[in-house]
Amino acid sequence: MIQGSVVSEVIPPRKVVVVIPTFNEAGNIEAVITGVITALPDASILVVDDNSPDGTADLVESYAKQLPKTFVGLVQVHRRQTKAGLGAAYRDGFARALEMSATICVQMDADLSHHPMYLPAIVSVVDMGADASLGSRYIPGGRIENWPPLRRFLSRWGNRFAAGMLGLAINDATSGYRAYSRSILERMDYASVEAEGYGFQVEMSHRAVRCGGRIVEVPILFTDRVVGESKLTHHIIGEAFGLVVKLWLKDRVLRRVRRR
Numbered sequence: 711m712i713q714g715s716v717v718s719e720v721i722p723p724r725k726v727v728v729v730i731p732t733f734n735e736a737g738n739i740e741a742v743i744t745g746v747i748t749a750l751p752d753a754s755i756l757v758v759d760d761n762s763p764d765g766t767a768d769l770v771e772s773y774a775k776q777l778p779k780t781f782v783g784l785v786q787v788h789r790r791q792t793k794a795g796l797g798a799a800y801r802d803g804f805a806r807a808l809e810m811s812a813t814i815c816v817q818m819d820a821d822l823s824h825h826p827m828y829l830p831a832i833v834s835v836v837d838m839g840a841d842a843s844l845g846s847r848y849i850p851g852g853r854i855e856n857w858p859p860l861r862r863f864l865s866r867w868g869n870r871f872a873a874g875m876l877g878l879a880i881n882d883a884t885s886g887y888r889a890y891s892r893s894i895l896e897r898m899d900y901a902s903v904e905a906e907g908y909g910f911q912v913e914m915s916h917r918a919v920r921c922g923g924r925i926v927e928v929p930i931l932f933t934d935r936v937v938g939e940s941k942l943t944h945h946i947i948g949e950a951f952g953l954v955v956k957l958w959l960k961d962r963v964l965r966r967v968r969r970r
């Protein structure tokens with residue numbers, strides 16, 4: 711009894727906030743929310759919507775009202791004025807999740823490429839002491855379904871390039887299915903990450919590693935979206951490539967300065 715009260719003073723109770731950025735995901739979002747609630751009934755869900763013309767935000771709010779009483783208040787929408795990219799949505803979403811007292815902050819796409827059934831595994835890794843866990847397509851047990859050869863090639867070699875250049879020892883640094891502990895998010899200064907799209911995931915991975923974070927990869931089956939449209943552009947691919955080169959240069963300069 712005494713031991714229990716001492717522990718509860720030191721360790722805050724677990725609070726998981728799942729941040730889901732959306733732009734035109736009306737065809738997917740209800741299934742995603744149902745999946746998250748089923749997999750992690752104690753989690754809060756924060757949908758970060760950039761004023762989707764297809765009414766995704768309204769749909770989430772009316773869907774949340776229909777949920778059983780146990781889930782009242784657990785599903786929230788943060789409405790942003792205009793489409794400003796994935797990185798901006800995540801920076802905003804993480805800040806809100808921390809305000810909501812999250813001890814574990816999850817990020818996942820709303821297009822059903824990230825199956826909610828992996829949530830318990832991804833979250834429990836952080837619960838057990840890791841600083842971050844990544845849903846990984848490129849470790850044993852991980853797989854991709856229904857991606858054309860060019861997407862596979864770009865993703866696989868993009869990851870090899872990023873990990874090799876930056877010495878990340880991470881197999882899937884572009885994965886957008888992750889969980890962070892509160893403490894690593896606070897240490898990483900995520901608000902100053904400028905990249906969007908895949909670049910955002912790579913830069914967050916790089917910062918987590920440089921902060922001395924303990925990072926664990928969990929195998930996932932990634933399936934291509936069936937409903938809605940991809941927001942991937944040439945600009946996002948170019949940005950990620952340029953970012954890796956920029957971070958590599960920065961690392962080299964820092965190493966030289968430290969050696970002096």
Ligand SMILES: Nc1nc2c(ncn2[C@@H]2O[C@H](COP(=O)(O)OP(=O)(O)OP(=O)(O)O)[C@@H](O)[C@H]2O)c(=O)[nH]1
Nearest residue numbers: 731732733758760794795796799819820940941942
């Ligand atoms: N709030 C917000 N969400 C976005 C924005 N761009 C993309 N998203 C969401 O971010 C998630 C990932 O976007 P996708 O279009 O699936 O892009 P992707 O997964 O990188 O690319 P694909 O593999 O082709 O699907 C989805 O939930 C999108 O709705 C944006 O500008 N703002």
Ligand SMILES: [Mg+2]
Nearest residue numbers: 819821823935
């Ligand atoms: Mg996607």
